[in-house]
Amino acid sequence: MKKSNYITRAGWDRLDKELKYLWRVERPQVTRTVSEAAAQGDRSENAEYQYGKKRLREIDRRVRFLMKRTEDLNIVYPDPQQEGRVFFGAWVTLINEEDIEVVYRLVGPDEWDVKRGEISIDSPMARALLGKTVDDEVVVKTPEGERIFDIIAIRYKAIAK
Structure with a gap:
């Protein structure tokens, strides 16, 4: 079943806030952590590096979804x-x-x-x-x-x- 493209202003603000947080705050932090872990040497047994890469993929997937979805949404104001x-x-x-x-x-x-x-x-x-x-x-x-x-x-x- 296709989802409706309607959203309240408060809902759109929450999605926009999440998108900005992921892109401007969390992703740079995780990228820094992954870079530091990679500099420690052997990546195959480095749990911090492995987890960081996994978290970056999750963040990127959610950011792509939010960017695409917010473009399709229509904010509805009560009449x-x-x-x-x-x-x-x-x-x-x-x-x-x-x-x-x-x-x-x-x-x-x-x-x-x-x-x-x-x-x-x-x-x-x-x-x-x-x-x-x-x-x-x-x-x-x-x-x-x-x-x-x-x-x-x-x-x-x-x-x-």
């Missing part, structure tokens, strides 16, 4: 006309069958983080929520079976902590 309906970037408060309240934010596939309550716009839950309004019932197919949620609130601005 005031979206108020009252669930679209990209919305925080949605739901109640499940056990009367447990959960809050999810619909974000791009490159930025979701369950710990922050963010789910990918491409996920089954997000797909079921799109276009819905407060008091709508949502049925989501999960590996454990169908789950039912009621939408109790939709907002597009973060709550100050």
Whole structure:
């Protein structure tokens, strides 16, 4: 399945920060470490050299991915006309069958983080929520079976902590 090319401003900023850190800070540090380890002689038994080369490959792979991916992404800003309906970037408060309240934010596939309550716009839950309004019932197919949620609130601005 193809990933959506949408991202929130905060998500794009996190990816950009990671890219800059890898390229400007971590890669030069690792390159220096590898050079110093290489100067010590036999590279075949030099763990610091071997690990450094491996880490450089990982950094380069991630940098290439981030550079290509950030070129393809579209930053989406919530539109005031979206108020009252669930679209990209919305925080949605739901109640499940056990009367447990959960809050999810619909974000791009490159930025979701369950710990922050963010789910990918491409996920089954997000797909079921799109276009819905407060008091709508949502049925989501999960590996454990169908789950039912009621939408109790939709907002597009973060709550100050």
